[in-house]
Amino acid sequence: MLSKKQARTFFLGGTMLTFLIFIALTIYSFSGEQDQANTLQLNEPIVRGKQLWEKNNCMGCHTILGEGAYYAPELTKVIDRRGKGYIKAVLMSPVSWAPNGRKMVAYGFTDAEAEDLIAFFDWIDDIDLNGFDRVVSPLAKDK
Template sequence: MGHGQAGFTKQMARNVFYGGSVFFALLFAAIVFHSEQRIPQRSNSAAITPQVVAGKKIWETRNCIGCHTLLGEGAYFAPELGNVYLRRGPDFIKAWMKIQPTHTPGRRQMPQFNLNEQQLDELVEFLKWTSQVNTEKWPPNIEG
């Protein structure tokens, strides 16, 4: 290097590091803020009723996620239920729950949870709400 060229100094490296760190920290904050603003619209939180909340409690206390997936999360033993309301409808869901286990040969058996009509309606309302969450078409396979 000649006397006229200073090269890349420690001060320049420090400025690039701090400048880049600040830039990407601000970019990250902007992306998080944007995502947070969209969550209420995408989650359909305005449609959460006491029935939906009660249905979620049934979902949790019966450990449905131990066999089923919900919006792609859970076990893969049984079908995806995030879109079951759209695929099958409320009457099918309630009838299916009532006839378990089916004792169909070669098929995994779902337990009989002995839910009453109110509990079935609440579970259906939870699955209806879940079907209205904007998941941007996730999961890609309709049956999970």
């Protein structure tokens, strides 16, 4: 029968081993040749777009890369689906955008801010999502 000491060894040993493997896999995932997110293409407009995304808690309604609040549409591949003009109109709208009755906050972004957010969405669209990109956005153009 298992003793308390053996049980403690199982806990400590198992935890240390799995955590070390976890760290190793994290390092591997972010090594240059494994990059699936075109990290080197990140530029100032994309980063500003990400900051706007966070500053306004867009994830509190939308989802991106499948993460968010499921209240408003997934925005991965949104440019493929809607086109830049439509997105810009939504972002710059001075009144709440509510195409199907569900209201979006009227952020009234400036032209420059809208361009930054579009740059961010554009960068997101090119990430290799291991097949999810094809499932999440069936209305997107076939690639």
